[in-house]
Amino acid sequence: MTESEIRKLLEAVSAGELGVNEAIAKLKHLPFEDIGFAKVDHHRALRQGYAEVVFGKGKTARQVAEIVRTMARHKESRHNILVTRADAKTYAAVKRVQREAKFHELSGVITIERSKEITGKGTILVVSAGTSDIPVAEEALLTAQMMGNRSEHLYDVGVAGIHRLLEHRGTLTDARVIICTAGMEGALPSVVGGLVGVPVIAVPTSTGYGASLGGVAALLGMLNSCASNVAVVNIDNGFGAACVASCINRL
Numbered sequence: 719m720t721e722s723e724i725r726k727l728l729e730a731v732s733a734g735e736l737g738v739n740e741a742i743a744k745l746k747h748l749p750f751e752d753i754g755f756a757k758v759d760h761h762r763a764l765r766q767g768y769a770e771v772v773f774g775k776g777k778t779a780r781q782v783a784e785i786v787r788t789m790a791r792h793k794e795s796r797h798n799i800l801v802t803r804a805d806a807k808t809y810a811a812v813k814r815v816q817r818e819a820k821f822h823e824l825s826g827v828i829t830i831e832r833s834k835e836i837t838g839k840g841t842i843l844v845v846s847a848g849t850s851d852i853p854v855a856e857e858a859l860l861t862a863q864m865m866g867n868r869s870e871h872l873y874d875v876g877v878a879g880i881h882r883l884l885e886h887r888g889t890l891t892d893a894r895v896i897i898c899t900a901g902m903e904g905a906l907p908s909v910v911g912g913l914v915g916v917p918v919i920a921v922p923t924s925t926g927y928g929a930s931l932g933g934v935a936a937l938l939g940m941l942n943s944c945a946s947n948v949a950v951v952n953i954d955n956g957f958g959a960a961c962v963a964s965c966i967n968r969l
Contacts, residue, residue, distance in 0.1 A: 787812060
């Protein structure tokens with residue numbers, strides 16, 4: 719439940735439009751619901767502004783589907799449902815309990831859109847250095863959208879052909895927050911940071927040859943960026959970058 723939903727509930731009780739017992743029934747699973755193998759956090763949206771997100775990797779398809787079923791059956795809470803790091807088998811299980819589910823194969827994200835409300839004040843722009851970085855960028859883009867933000871993308875504009883990036887100076891400067899994904903040496907966020915006056919959230923990706931060390935080279939390069947408006951999240955963590963961007967965009 720969101721803060722506005724709880725406010726409406728209390729106002730309905732105060733106005734005599736809703737009985738106390740009915741209100742208790744709607745609130746009884748707050749702040750969490752224990753389903754044995756998981757404790758579903760129905761209070762997350764109230765505390766943090768967006769609902770709990772399900773990390774699919776390491777869970778069975780049946781476990782993910784049951785968590786989604788538990789989240790979805792609270793009809794009074796119309797928040798979007800997001801599953802990250804999922805596969806086709808997990809999607810098939812989720813689809814059986816929630817027909818509206820969509821699978822974004824490139825990023826491994828499952829989305830169930832139940833609200834189109836925009837809560838962000840500006841646009842979150844997701845930029846990828848290369849085509850190989852798009853899966854992580856797509857995770858960030860979909861997460862930002864599901865968290866109520868206007869989100870756009872700009873792909874394959876890395877430093878190997880910097881003219882491709884400079885062609886989009888207007889798009890960069892119009893954004894309120896920028897998420898920048900890059901592998902190899904991770905140079906792109908520094909360049910983007912030097913062109914704009916907004917926060918740039920750098921996401922190192924695990925793409926690259928042997929000396930990239932599975933994204934460690936990009937991570938260290940981004941941490942040592944000389945652009946002072948660049949902050950860095952973990953390797954391949956498009957989801958985490960979008961969460962931070964969403965918090966900034968709601969301020």
